[in-house]
Amino acid sequence: MMRLLLTMLLVFCAGMMQGKNDVEMITINVDSPLNAQRKVTAHMKAGNYDGSIGIKLRGNSSLSFNQKKYTIELRDNDGKEVDAPLMGMPAHSDWVLLAPYNDVSAVRDPLAFQLWRDMGHWGPRTRMVELTLNGEYRGIYILSEAIKRGDQRVKLDKLKKSDTQGRNVTGGYLLRIDTFNEDDATFTSKVPGIGDGIMTSQITWSCIYPKKKNLQPEQMAYIQSFVDTVEQVIQSDYFADPKRGYARYIDVPSFVDYFIHTELSLNADGYKRSAYFYKEKMHADGTGGKLVAGPVWDYNLAYGNCNFCNANNIEAWCFEGGNTNPTPAFWQRLLQDPAFRKAVKVRYQALRKSVLSNKAINAYIDQHAKLLAPCIDHHFETYPELFGTDTPTTPGGFAGFGGFPQMGQMPQMPQMGEMPQMGQFPPMGQFPMGQFPPMGEMPQMGEMPGFGGGNMIGWFAAYRVQSYDEEIKVLKQWLADRLSFLDRQIARFDKDWQPRIQELKEIKAPQFGGFGGFGGFGGFGGF
Numbered sequence: 001m002m003r004l005l006l007t008m009l010l011v012f013c014a015g016m017m018q019g020k021n022d023v024e025m026i027t028i029n030v031d032s033p034l035n036a037q038r039k040v041t042a043h044m045k046a047g048n049y050d051g052s053i054g055i056k057l058r059g060n061s062s063l064s065f066n067q068k069k070y071t072i073e074l075r076d077n078d079g080k081e082v083d084a085p086l087m088g089m090p091a092h093s094d095w096v097l098l099a100p101y102n103d104v105s106a107v108r109d110p111l112a113f114q115l116w117r118d119m120g121h122w123g124p125r126t127r128m129v130e131l132t133l134n135g136e137y138r139g140i141y142i143l144s145e146a147i148k149r150g151d152q153r154v155k156l157d158k159l160k161k162s163d164t165q166g167r168n169v170t171g172g173y174l175l176r177i178d179t180f181n182e183d184d185a186t187f188t189s190k191v192p193g194i195g196d197g198i199m200t201s202q203i204t205w206s207c208i209y210p211k212k213k214n215l216q217p218e219q220m221a222y223i224q225s226f227v228d229t230v231e232q233v234i235q236s237d238y239f240a241d242p243k244r245g246y247a248r249y250i251d252v253p254s255f256v257d258y259f260i261h262t263e264l265s266l267n268a269d270g271y272k273r274s275a276y277f278y279k280e281k282m283h284a285d286g287t288g289g290k291l292v293a294g295p296v297w298d299y300n301l302a303y304g305n306c307n308f309c310n311a312n313n314i315e316a317w318c319f320e321g322g323n324t325n326p327t328p329a330f331w332q333r334l335l336q337d338p339a340f341r342k343a344v345k346v347r348y349q350a351l352r353k354s355v356l357s358n359k360a361i362n363a364y365i366d367q368h369a370k371l372l373a374p375c376i377d378h379h380f381e382t383y384p385e386l387f388g389t390d391t392p393t394t395p396g397g398f399a400g401f402g403g404f405p406q407m408g409q410m411p412q413m414p415q416m417g418e419m420p421q422m423g424q425f426p427p428m429g430q431f432p433m434g435q436f437p438p439m440g441e442m443p444q445m446g447e448m449p450g451f452g453g454g455n456m457i458g459w460f461a462a463y464r465v466q467s468y469d470e471e472i473k474v475l476k477q478w479l480a481d482r483l484s485f486l487d488r489q490i491a492r493f494d495k496d497w498q499p500r501i502q503e504l505k506e507i508k509a510p511q512f513g514g515f516g517g518f519g520g521f522g523g524f525g526g527f
Helices: 002-020 108-118 166-170 217-234 252-265 330-334 338-351 358-382 468-490
Strands: 024-030 040-046 049-058 069-074 084-086 089-092 094-098 126-133 136-145 173-177 185-188 204-209 275-279 291-293
Touching: 024 049, 049 084, 089 136, 094 126, 108 126, 108 136, 108 252, 108 358, 126 358, 136 358, 166 217, 173 217, 185 217, 204 217, 217 291, 217 330, 252 291, 252 330, 252 338, 252 468, 338 468, 358 468
Parallel strands: 024 126
Antiparallel strands: 024 040, 040 049, 049 069, 069 094, 084 089, 094 136, 126 136, 173 204, 173 275, 185 204, 275 291
């Protein structure tokens, strides 16, 4: 009995010590101006780490926000990458400081990552921190592991330059569907994506491990051919055949979990942006080597926090696509297989009794809110624009951008000579100096002081709140409503439920490379 009491006391004390240090301050000092193209040298103190880093801005549309996101690389005194643990997380050189600017709860990304880990997969570990940059307080941040290959991250066999044939060339590869640039090794899907009113049906895959500079032509040809095979088999007449169909090429349990996780989140970017996969190396006996879905990433526009792509419609489905970027058609096709739907139902109902129970999810949110309580006021004092004043607090009630229309009702963009006067422009804050900048002088989004000093939150928000406590209540209610919807629908997955089918259309190539002023806007995503 005494030993049990002592153990409980030690656990309690350890918890108190952990709680005391959970939200630590990170300080970064940088001499050169920050940019989104290349890392500049800086100094960072974060927990036990006190040394050199490379740092750059990250994101697309979020570059215009008052609170920026950062990519960080730990370095030694000679400027070379160095692995080191940060705040109790396993050692690595690459880290991310996520800014929860347009997520008032500051919980959506950590919640999504935690749920994925609780479902049995590797997901980025996080620590809540506060940031001081060059002596200026910048608010609450999420220090996160980056999605990289490694023993403590995405466990993949290292692919050497000499691995160009046989079993050696089969893995591992880390892939992503997202925005891309000239530094990425990319290929275009042979199967068109789906969505209502999308500007293009063309889907581009990026191979992010190995990096383009290390990726050999034979390796690129192999992984492109493998993905082509996967997508074309899934669209074939024999796609559901246990031996010849998709189960031969994909890790079905991971795809089942990814579907459940994404549909719960109702992520506006779901499946079509920040969508990661990895390809394992084939085993010596010829088994394995399948395509695995995950890890998960970028959920600040999820869980009812967005006003486009049906993300504020509690009864919408992510797999049906939105009206921005195309959604891979294989998700729709997989749901046409009764065996896949049955696997989803069995797995979902098991998860609802554990990690996806209302009790477990609410407990995580409450713990998170308690953790942030000592510093949350300082954060909102720094960014007071995050609270609304006279707008509804029901998800979907705040239209954003002066009444954001449904994409099917989107008016045509005015011609340059027809740009409305400021008095007619939809309310969204005030432009710098109270004037719309002359057309020839529009700054790039990465340089823009912001529509209203960087306050673009109203462009994307599905609702606004007036306090942090109110936001937590809204979020918990939204999750309860979404789970209730999924409970009813997934219960029918092995009975009379069928997905809405969108016929595949000829691939439309993009007419342009995205809205340049939004850093590769390409459809509102990529925060």
